Amino acid sequence: MTTKEVLQRIKLELQNRKSQLASDMVDGQLSDFSHYQKSVGIADGLMEANAIVDGIIEKMESEDE
Numbered sequence: 001m002t003t004k005e006v007l008q009r010i011k012l013e014l015q016n017r018k019s020q021l022a023s024d025m026v027d028g029q030l031s032d033f034s035h036y037q038k039s040v041g042i043a044d045g046l047m048e049a050n051a052i053v054d055g056i057i058e059k060m061e062s063e064d065e
Contacts, residue, residue: 021046
């Protein structure tokens with residue numbers, strides 16, 4: 001597995017986790033407002049991590065050219 005494939009796999013897992021959090025929110029799986037706030041913070045962190053992975057992939061692609 002190449003580095004780019006690993007990064008794409010990480011990106012997919014981050015997106016899957018974010019989708020699961022959103023699904024939990026919609027389904028009413030959060031016990032209270034504090035749990036909701038924590039989930040929103042986690043989702044923000046996952047989006048930030050996804051953006052970082054995107055940047056690394058773009059940098060790798062530009063270096064390959």
